[in-house]
Amino acid sequence: xxxxxxxxxxxxxxxxxxxxxxxxxxxxxxxxxxxxxxxxxxxxxxxxxxxxxxxxxxxxxxxxxxxxxxxxxxxxxxxxxxxxxxxxxxxxxxxxxxxxxxxxxxxxxxxxxxxxxxxxxxxxxxxxxxxxxxxxxxxxxxxxxxxxxxxxxxxxxxxxxxxxxxxxxxxxxxxxxxxxxxxxxxxxxxxxxxxxxxxxxxxxxxxxxxxxxxxxxxxxxxxxxxxxxxxxxxxxxxxxxxxxxxxxxxxxxxxxxxxxxxxxxxxxxxxxxxxxxxxxxxxxxxxxxxxxxxxxxxxxxxxxxxxxxxxxxxxxxxxxxxxxxxxxxxxxxxxxxxxxxxxxxxxx
Numbered sequence: 001x002x003x004x005x006x007x008x009x010x011x012x013x014x015x016x017x018x019x020x021x022x023x024x025x026x027x028x029x030x031x032x033x034x035x036x037x038x039x040x041x042x043x044x045x046x047x048x049x050x051x052x053x054x055x056x057x058x059x060x061x062x063x064x065x066x067x068x069x070x071x072x073x074x075x076x077x078x079x080x081x082x083x084x085x086x087x088x089x090x091x092x093x094x095x096x097x098x099x100x101x102x103x104x105x106x107x108x109x110x111x112x113x114x115x116x117x118x119x120x121x122x123x124x125x126x127x128x129x130x131x132x133x134x135x136x137x138x139x140x141x142x143x144x145x146x147x148x149x150x151x152x153x154x155x156x157x158x159x160x161x162x163x164x165x166x167x168x169x170x171x172x173x174x175x176x177x178x179x180x181x182x183x184x185x186x187x188x189x190x191x192x193x194x195x196x197x198x199x200x201x202x203x204x205x206x207x208x209x210x211x212x213x214x215x216x217x218x219x220x221x222x223x224x225x226x227x228x229x230x231x232x233x234x235x236x237x238x239x240x241x242x243x244x245x246x247x248x249x250x251x252x253x254x255x256x257x258x259x260x261x262x263x264x265x266x267x268x269x270x271x272x273x274x275x276x277x278x279x280x281x282x283x284x285x286x287x288x289x290x291x292x293x294x295x296x297x298x299x300x301x302x303x304x305x306x307x308x309x310x311x312x313x314x315x316x317x318x319x320x321x322x323x324x325x326x327x328x329x330x331x332x333x334x335x336x337x338x339x340x341x342x343x344x345x346x347x348x
Contacts, residue, residue, distance in 0.1 A: 045121070045142035048128075051135050053078040053095065062142060067114035084110040084118065099135045102127050108145070120149045172247075172268040175254065180206050180222045183263060192247070192270060194239035206266070211236040218249070225251035225264040234271065246275040 039046060045062030049055055055073045063070060066082065080088040087109040098104050103126045111119040125140040166173050172189035174182055182204050185193075193209060195201045207218040214235035221233045230252040237247045248271045254263040292298065292312065300311035 045144075047079075047140050047142070048137045049079050049140070050137050051099070053080055053091075055079070056137055065113070065119055065144065066111065082111050084112055086110070098125070099127060102129075111142075120145050172266075174206070174266050174268070176206050176222060176251075176264040176266055178226055178261075178263065180219065182206055189268070192237075192239065192245065192268065194241040194243060200240065209237055209239060211238060221249065221251050222264055222266075225253050225266075226261060228253050228261060244272075245270055246272045 040060040042059060042061055045065060046057075046059040047055055047062055048057040054075060055077055056075070058070065058073055063073065066073075068077075080091055083091060091109070094104075094107075105124050107123045109121055109123055111121055113119055121142040122145050123140060123142050125138045127138055128136040130136050166186045169186060170188055172186065172192050174185040174189050177183050182201055185198070185201055190198070190201065193201055206222065207215045210218055214233075217233045217235055221231050224231045230250065232248060232250050234246065234248045237245045239245065247268050249266050249268040251264050251266045253261040254265045256262045289312075298312045300309060302309045
């Protein structure tokens with residue numbers, strides 16, 4: 001009877017042990033299955049290569065990116081077989097250093113898909129070593145950066161177009177730092193400053209060639225723009241080779257992506273010809289005035305469109321009175337007035 005009891009107990013214990021072992025095995029299999037699913041269905045690429053660069057593992061995501069099956073890759077292809085010539089050269093040059101260092105981060109490579117198209121990726125990797133510290137294999141993650149590269153290329157193209165436009169602009173275009181030093185300047189700006197190269201201008205104060213009495217105006221303009229208010233100023237300027245010019249600058253704030261003003265854009269044009277024309281006009285007007293006074297003569301002008309009459313002081317002194325016809329004859333004294341407005345039949 002006792003023997004039967006022990007036999008039953010042993011059987012029961014065996015059943016319990018089998019149940020526990022089976023449960024642990026099932027749980028482990030479930031964990032492994034979940035891990036395998038996570039590995040293969042991850043949104044990033046995973047692969048491992050041996051010391052020769054041959055693939056020993058790769059997930060479904062990376063295979064789908066490349067257009068290969070697992071059988072076509074594992075043990076048959078090396079990582080360099082899937083890289084562009086430029087990326088393959090970079091890999092061969094740096095792989096020994098990677099093995100020694102034990103990790104790499106944020107390396108950009110170009111993979112070649114099975115159909116020949118290019119896939120730009122960002123690679124991060126760590127290395128597995130044996131007990132003796134020898135390199136065994138890599139653990140590598142890859143991220144598809146195609147969209148980022150497209151954005152970068154579009155941005156680079158846009159910047160190139162903008163740079164071409166700025167360089168072709170006949171007016172001086174420069175970017176000033178908040179301390180009023182020159183950060184960028186176009187070819188027209190170099191021509192105005194009479195500089196032989198950028199090194200003569202970059203980092204210099206924006207007013208370093210401005211006639212001293214106008215420098216405070218330039219400083220005030222820059223400060224105004226740095227506070228978010230555009231403005232204009234005219235000033236005299238002497239180039240590096242001694243040429244004297246009159247310039248007009250228009251300054252506006254340049255905000256960054258956070259709408260913070262980080263620099264000032266300044267557009268400057270040469271107004272020397274205009275200033276000379278204005279001076280010539282003033283001179284000619286003065287000469288005419290002196291000639292009329294010497295001859296005791298005056299001038300008057302009637303603007304038909306506005307129906308306004310203006311006259312010089314010489315005309316006023318000479319005649320005192322002026323007759324204006326508006327259908328009826330009117331007479332008025334203009335001893336203290338220089339402008340007549342004619343409306344209907346009256347004179348004011």
